[in-house]
Amino acid sequence: MDSVISLTDIRRVFTMGDQQFEALKGVSFSVSAGEFVAIMGASGSGKSTCMNILGCLDRPTTGEYRLDGVDVGSMNHDQLADIRNSKLGFVFQGFNLLPRTPAVENVELPLVYAKVPAKERRQRALAAMEHVGLNGKENNHPTQLSGGQQQRVAIARALVNSPAVILADEPTGNLDSATSEEIMNLFNELNRNGITIIMVTHEPDVAAHAARRITFRDGSIIADTRA
Amino acid sequence: MDMLQTLKIALRALRTNKMRSFLTMLGIIIGIAAVIAMMAVGAGASHVIAQQIASIGSNIILVIPGSTTSGGIRVGSGSTQTLTSDDVKAIIAECPSVEFAAPSVRTTSQVIYGNMNWSTVVMGTTPELFDIREWGVVNGRSIGQQDVDGAAKVCLLGQTVAENLFGEEDPVGKIVRIKKVPFTVIGVLERKGQSPQGQDQDDSIFVPLKTDQRNLVRSQFTNTVGAARVKAKSKELLDNAEQEVQSLLNQRHRITNGKEPDYTIRNLSEILAVAEQSSRAMSLLLGSVASISLIVGGIGIMNIMLVSVTERTREIGIRMAIGARRNDILMQFMTEAVLLTMIGGIIGIGLGAGGAMVVSKMLEWPTLISVQSVTIAFLFSAAVGIFFGFYPARKAARLNPIDALRYE
Numbered sequence: 001m002d003s004v005i006s007l008t009d010i011r012r013v014f015t016m017g018d019q020q021f022e023a024l025k026g027v028s029f030s031v032s033a034g035e036f037v038a039i040m041g042a043s044g045s046g047k048s049t050c051m052n053i054l055g056c057l058d059r060p061t062t063g064e065y066r067l068d069g070v071d072v073g074s075m076n077h078d079q080l081a082d083i084r085n086s087k088l089g090f091v092f093q094g095f096n097l098l099p100r101t102p103a104v105e106n107v108e109l110p111l112v113y114a115k116v117p118a119k120e121r122r123q124r125a126l127a128a129m130e131h132v133g134l135n136g137k138e139n140n141h142p143t144q145l146s147g148g149q150q151q152r153v154a155i156a157r158a159l160v161n162s163p164a165v166i167l168a169d170e171p172t173g174n175l176d177s178a179t180s181e182e183i184m185n186l187f188n189e190l191n192r193n194g195i196t197i198i199m200v201t202h203e204p205d206v207a208a209h210a211a212r213r214i215t216f217r218d219g220s221i222i223a224d225t226r227a
Numbered sequence: 228m229d230m231l232q233t234l235k236i237a238l239r240a241l242r243t244n245k246m247r248s249f250l251t252m253l254g255i256i257i258g259i260a261a262v263i264a265m266m267a268v269g270a271g272a273s274h275v276i277a278q279q280i281a282s283i284g285s286n287i288i289l290v291i292p293g294s295t296t297s298g299g300i301r302v303g304s305g306s307t308q309t310l311t312s313d314d315v316k317a318i319i320a321e322c323p324s325v326e327f328a329a330p331s332v333r334t335t336s337q338v339i340y341g342n343m344n345w346s347t348v349v350m351g352t353t354p355e356l357f358d359i360r361e362w363g364v365v366n367g368r369s370i371g372q373q374d375v376d377g378a379a380k381v382c383l384l385g386q387t388v389a390e391n392l393f394g395e396e397d398p399v400g401k402i403v404r405i406k407k408v409p410f411t412v413i414g415v416l417e418r419k420g421q422s423p424q425g426q427d428q429d430d431s432i433f434v435p436l437k438t439d440q441r442n443l444v445r446s447q448f449t450n451t452v453g454a455a456r457v458k459a460k461s462k463e464l465l466d467n468a469e470q471e472v473q474s475l476l477n478q479r480h481r482i483t484n485g486k487e488p489d490y491t492i493r494n495l496s497e498i499l500a501v502a503e504q505s506s507r508a509m510s511l512l513l514g515s516v517a518s519i520s521l522i523v524g525g526i527g528i529m530n531i532m533l534v535s536v537t538e539r540t541r542e543i544g545i546r547m548a549i550g551a552r553r554n555d556i557l558m559q560f561m562t563e564a565v566l567l568t569m570i571g572g573i574i575g576i577g578l579g580a581g582g583a584m585v586v587s588k589m590l591e592w593p594t595l596i597s598v599q600s601v602t603i604a605f606l607f608s609a610a611v612g613i614f615f616g617f618y619p620a621r622k623a624a625r626l627n628p629i630d631a632l633r634y635e
Binding site for chain 1: 229231232239243541542544545546547548549550551552553554555628629632
């Protein structure tokens with residue numbers, strides 16, 4: 001199978017004054033198209049640092065990161081922004097929707113930066129919202145939506161530019177268990193339709209929805225299991 | 228990101244904090260309004276001076292009889308009778324840079340028509356005076372050479388005199404009496420307004436020089452004149468004309484080196500040029516004071532934009548994660564700042580124009596709002612936005628997306 005993501009001996013060293021801290025100590029793994037991976041670990045284990053690198057928000061100190069066949073390691077700010085725009089979709093714990101902005105415009109946002117014409121933008125945003133079951137909520141502002149609905153808007157926004165991978169960072173962290181279950185079922189459904197998902201979580205029952213679990217401890221992978 | 232979308236986002240951000248946006252704009256509004264109003268008042272002043280220059284006529288020098296010293300006693304200028312009609316004729320004949328020269332004799336007299344009377348200035352002069360002062364007739368005809376040669380008892384009325392003696396009646400052809408001598412009114416001059424010294428130029432009557440000398444002045448020196456106006460052929464020849472007149476009069480009055488001349492030459496346009504220069508300096512000063520308030524307003528914009536960037540750090544992080552380039556963020560905040568100052572600029576222009584109108588109504592001071600000053604003010608307000616918006620916008624664009632996303 002093709003790997004969408006391949007990390008080879010990734011190290012990330014943070015320097016604070018004269019102190020150095022190695023958050024990732026040579027991490028290597030690859031993810032194939034259509035996989036649903038949960039990244040687990042206690043806080044400080046390096047999973048967030050790994051997620052930032054996967055999301056092209058941070059660059060590794062050493063090591064090679066290939067995303068969808070492209071070497072991301074040597075790219076500049078603008079190139080990284082374009083990669084995030086075209087190949088990645090983000091779902092955050094705190095939803096991170098723009099306040100005072102209608103749901104549909106939140107979903108359109110990645111397409112705005114991709115310079116998609118307004119008419120096509122709106123069509124694709126509405127289609128993505130239908131996909132996550134948000135018909136009729138297009139013009140609601142985030143504050144007028146429940147937590148589950150806000151997270152669905154965020155998922156629609158992550159889907160709208162047809163990314164290679166969706167990166168979800170504790171997507172159920174701010175939701176009650178019933179709503180968490182709904183959102184995880186939605187992820188499973190998207191995954192069955194062929195979308196690659198990488199999700200960070202520390203809850204085992206949320207991770208149980210993923211077919212593969214990678215566990216971090218002290219900057220290294222200690223387990224990589226498939227159900 | 229396209230411009231329309233950027234504009235939409237900026238407008239939404241400004242609408243979110245309406246009061247704050249307005250207060251931020253206020254600095255620019257006041258600054259631009261002040262600049263516009265000051266420029267309007269300054270332009271009005273220049274316009275008044277330009278009108279006054281036109282009213283006395285351009286490229287003119289004034290020759291008046293000067294002081295003489297007799298037995299160690301110096302007498303003030305204009306008090307002697309050393310300038311004659313022959314001097315004026317000689318100026319016309321012998322000075323190549325001179326286009327016209329007109330002598331005048333000035334007396335004050337009571338003028339009577341029917342049961343009305345009015346005290347006014349009576350000027351004896353020649354037809355050239357009206358060419359020099361570019362002063363036309365609205366009714367009837369002007370004084371001609373034949374009137375001067377024949378010492379005809381005719382007169383031309385200024386508007387103020389015509390109004391006071393005749394009211395609505397047509398003065399042409401009527402007889403007025405000046406010092407008991409009857410004169411036929413041949414015409415009424417057009418309105419001239421105030422002189423640079425604030426005198427009403429329309430409060431005067433003009434009669435042929437010779438008539439005046441014979442019938443009104445009746446002095447023993449019938450040939451003397453009170454003043455002579457000399458018009459140079461062009462602005463460039465004004466200095467030449469002055470020198471020619473000076474050397475001619477020195478020769479005619481036998482004034483050798485070291486001896487004090489018995490006449491004075493004044494350049495009227497020069498006096499006004501100085502006045503115009505000082506009014507220009509004044510409006511420049513007012514304008515620069517107003518620009519300082521614009522700079523203060525700009526600093527206010529910068530301050531609020533910095534607060535706004537901090538407040539919206541998370542939004543910036545979201546946009547960056549989703550694929551906004553640094554330049555997109557930069558443009559977004561720049562657009563917001565420029566929009567603030569441009570809206571402020573437009574309101575300020577309106578307010579400044581209104582203020583100028585109020586000033587001109589209340590103080591009866593003419594104001595002029597030129598397209599040029601409006602354009603400059605508008606561009607300046609946009610420039611203030613670009614200048615003071617750049618630093619906050621750059622700060623936003625340089626944020627690290629990871630930190631920005633985590634910002635609470």
